[in-house]
Amino acid sequence: MSYWLQSLNPEQREAVLHDHGPLLILAGAGSGKTTVLVSRTGRLLEERLTSPERICVLTFTNKAAHELKTRVVKKVGAPAKKVWTGTFHGFGLQFLKEHWKEAELPKKFGVIDANDALAILKDLMKDHVAYEKERFSMERLMAKISVLRQTGGRESALDDTIESVMAVTLWPKFMRRLRYLGVVDFEELLLRPLKLMKEHKEIQEKMRARFDFVMVDEFQDTNNVQMLLIDDLTASHRNLAVVGDDDQSIYGWRGAEVRNILDFPKRYKPCKTIRLERNYRSSGPIISLANCVIAQNKDRHAKILKPGLSDATGEMPELFVYDNENEEVEQVVAELQDFFKQGYQWKDMALLYRSNSQGGLLEGGLRRAQIPYKITGGTALFDRKEVKDVLSFIRSSLFPTEVSFRRIINLPPRGVGDKTLENIESLSGEQAFHKKALKWALENEQEKASMGIQNLFSFLEHLKERLVNDPQDAETVLVREFEHLGYRQHVFQSYRDYQVADKRWLGVLILGRILDGMFSRHGRSMNTLEKFIDAMELRDPVNDDKEEGLNEVQMMTLHACKGLEFPLVFLVGLEEELLPHARLGQDVDEERRLFYVGVTRAKKRLVLTRVKTRKRMGRVQPVAPSRFLLELEQGLYKEFSSGRPLAAGQRENMMADLMARLNAKIEAQSKEE
Secondary structure: OOHHHOOOOHHHHHHHHOOOOOEEEEEOOOOOHHHHHHHHHHHHHHOOOOOHHHEEEEEOOHHHHHHHHHHHHHHHOHHHHHOEEEEHHHHHHHHHHHOOOOOOOOOOOEEEOHHHHHHHHHHHHOOOOHHHHOOOOHHHHHHHHHHHHHHOOOHHHOOOOHHHHHHHHHHHHHHHHHHHHOEEEOOHHHHHHHHHHHHOHHHHHHHHOOOOEEEEOOHHHOOHHHHHHHHHHHOOOOOEEEEEOHHHOOOHHHOOOOHHHHOHHHHOOOOEEEEEOEEOOOOHHHHHHHHHHHOOOOOOOOOOOEEOOOOOOOOOOEEEEEOOHHHHHHHHHHHHHHHHHOOOOHHHEEEEEOOHHHHHHHHHHHHHOOOOEEEEOOOOHHHOHHHHHHHHHHHHHHOOOHHHHHHHOOOOOOOOOHHHHHHHHOOOOOOOHHHHHHHHHHHOOOOHHHHHHHHHHHHHHHHHHHHHHOOOOHHHHHHHHHHHHOHHHHHHHOOOOHHHHHHHHHHHHHHHHHHHHHHHHHOOOHHHHHHHHHHHHOOOOOOOHHHHOOOOEEEEEOHHHOOOOEEEEEEOOOEOEEOOEOOOOOOHHHHHHHHHHHHOOEEEEEEEEEEOEEEEOOEEEEOOEOHHHHOOOHHHOEEEEOOOOOOOOHHHHHHHHHHHHHHHHHHHHHHHO
């Protein structure tokens, strides 16, 4: 038997042995989908059905892509490194780098994130009188511009709100500004390749002929634009295998289209569908509860999770009903401490909740009890100002864009005010902004800002050389260089609380560690430094290896927990208006899927909580249990009011302990007398 088929169950083996044509792998929670993707890739190469560079695996994180490639290379060897694995945005970036001329982009174009794109839009809004009179949501306005971009400007796709009218006006201005700055945003990384393939048949034919097999992981998270890109890449052969679970489609609010996976068999006829229903993560009782949750959704691919572990038994899930949120926090903390005494590590336990607002009270409880914890899914590393600043310095040292250079021209302050910027902009010619800045500085040496700008260019020139050639590690070099620049002092002066500043500066250190990791994998060179900038601008989540092994309770929202698993899970706040959420949960099916995702993170123990009253808008109000709880069969969980009842023998032990302490106290007092 082939190495790639060993230890697989019959359904996994069937998926791995599939060769040509469309394949839908419905991979239930904990069913080993990554193993299937790895094994199928390895088998295609082992049996020489294609060569490594002709396989494309599209994922949603570079971490997933790296894991897949590493596992295949370990068995197949170095040639497997040529398998193309990466994110959709990474694919788009590589495509545009290859066809930058046809895309009418600078050869060294930049990539901006959603926050920078919103800042550009806000700046464009200032020219409109309506900006002062109307209260616009920049996010909603950008979403409407996104609709126009995806539909080629079809106004009929919008509603008749004032925001839609503004979107029609601002869309061409926004695109012109991106072009002027020499950058693309995340959306353009996908839209521009589609446009190029439509307009240039030779590029389209070249891309369609590039891969023999295309695979897509987490297919339920794809949006319409990504689906169109997949269609185009596979049009000539239709050797497309997609892996996903419609029951875990929870990102509709950011554009994911669950219909992509629901309608796949119709879109790609004739399609082979294989269901992976054996769950190798959770105990039998947890799986039973999960099946009951998701069965309430009618528009889904039929599948039922089955215990894949040899021991399908386990502890029944528990529901605790508390009077109020303060009691909920106190009792959850007590439960955590009790499980710790039973032998669980802090890192084995996760607190999951629907809304970030729930995390504050829980965090306070953990702090009071001195329980170590880590919050995941808060401000991402790449959203931190200091990280974006340092990335702008590194990018500007390699090839400045107007966005990156404008960000740092007066950072730390070097006397470059609005007047100086106006003078720089007024210089004639079609030169890039950073070239105009250097020209102005050289021609106006009597000005206060001139020397500061010249020193900045000197710093940038040396920064890239030292990052690549210095014998010390990149983290040390970054710290040293930015201390000499005065940037570290600027950061610490920007925050009143030293601990806050130190935490912000930590982002710079983490960035250095990530760069060191890339240097160790790809070699210390300018080429790797460019790869680093590309990866960071694509904002793929990166875990700090030094934090991986810390023994801390994990706190996160239900959206942030997808793809993770924990021996013990607390799912907190199961009430109407929290889950489903009153404001964000209009799609009840998706909210139910969110509950299902939370339940299926648990391996051994699942604890659910709700309260009878909760403080809202400054007033304590009665709250109803979540409809998702009411849908569950009573026999699938144990329900307790307030705390856990004492187990057999526990009361006697507590009384014996109390009496022993009292006797010891009496004895000590008698000795003193």
